[in-house]
């Protein structure tokens with residue numbers, strides 16, 4: 179993936195950096211992000227959506243991986259940004275991200291978060307529910323501001339993906355249900371609010387989607403809905419945000435589509451649907467998260483204990499696990515890995531990679547073929563750029579790994595490794611517990 183190769187010493191290289199040297203310098207576990215690869219994907223998105231299609235925008239869903247440096251890269255590449263919390267918004271603002279290109283999502287935004295977004299002047303608030311709509315109008319009225327919004331609708335599509343990351347089906351906590359008329363009520367109400375300006379609609383049908391037909395189906399439903407709105411209310415909404423969800427390769431068997439084909443599918447289904455309903459083609463927005471950073475990241479671990487249960491399984495334990503990558507435990511996500519210090523060697527045995535957390539579910543990879551691993555080897559797990567650092571935890575009081583950004587042989591720390599004292603940063607001993615001292 180990206181700029182990965184094996185050098186003369188048989189070490190895995192990424193971004194021109196020898197992973198064994200990275201480990202010597204920064205320790206393990208360690209997240210590595212390949213800057214050239216991220217920028218290359220941003221450019222594919224930019225050229226196939228923004229340049230080749232008129233009136234389109236690509237915004238990066240920062241929940242996949244949000245740091246100051248990442249926000250800067252996205253800003254430089256000309257993409258917009260999707261944030262879903264005060265914390266992601268704060269990160270974007272601290273990175274000086276152009277606020278007009280920020281979209282604020284979320285199903286339970288607080289009053290404080292909404293006020294923060296309005297004060298910052300974010301481009302669009304994607305309104306999810308009636309509660310939010312009314313407090314947003316109140317805050318906007320207080321600030322004497324007109325706020326541009328999109329309405330999030332739940333179109334009733336079930337994309338083929340893990341059920342925890344499906345979001346378009348009717349039984350979902352997100353958005354205004356389209357088929358039962360709730361979305362119509364939401365629109366009518368939004369139009370009646372003095373300080374809300376409805377610019378368009380949004381839907382997100384799920385994540386890690388391989389079937390481009392799911393997006394075609396989504397476009398049809400959404401264009402039909404825009405045309406229905408026009409006929410019913412006379413209101414011509416000209417922004418259609420299709421959400422994210424474009425799938426990536428993690429492990430053998432995954433067969434993702436090309437970004438150019440994704441763009442062509444969106445383009446042609448928009449044309450078809452608009453022609454069928456004689457509706458003017460709206461501005462189209464897509465919100466990829468995983469597909470921008472997923473394949474750009476690897477995680478480096480050191481192999482520690484190895485337990486062999488004859489005829490059953492060999493467990494190879496690494497110095498991280500579900501605290502830095504909860505995806506296998508949460509979604510049965512699959513990953514591939516190599517021994518980074520012996521990347522040329524033949525694979526000779528099937529082992530299972532486990533972490534160091536105190537529970538049996540703390541597995542990173544079941545049954546992977548590797549050279550014979552010994553304690554001290556470096557294991558590189560690939561495609562960990564999305565939803566790994568951003569979903570990491572301090573479970574078992576493990577410290578979060580650092581993140582290093584590599585490019586052309588340079589390695590820069592963009593997130594420092596946590597220390598034990600970081601774990602106690604917010605701990606407070608009440609006076610009545612201090613007597614032992």
Ligand code: LLP
Pocket residue numbers: 239242260283343345382384385386421422423424465466467468469505509564565569
């Ligand atoms: N837009 C909205 C409104 C979303 O809810 C999401 C993801 C995206 C865009 C970006 O979707 P992507 O292109 O990354 O598929 N933690 C899970 C994924 C949860 C995705 C949630 N929403 C995982 O690790 O697989």
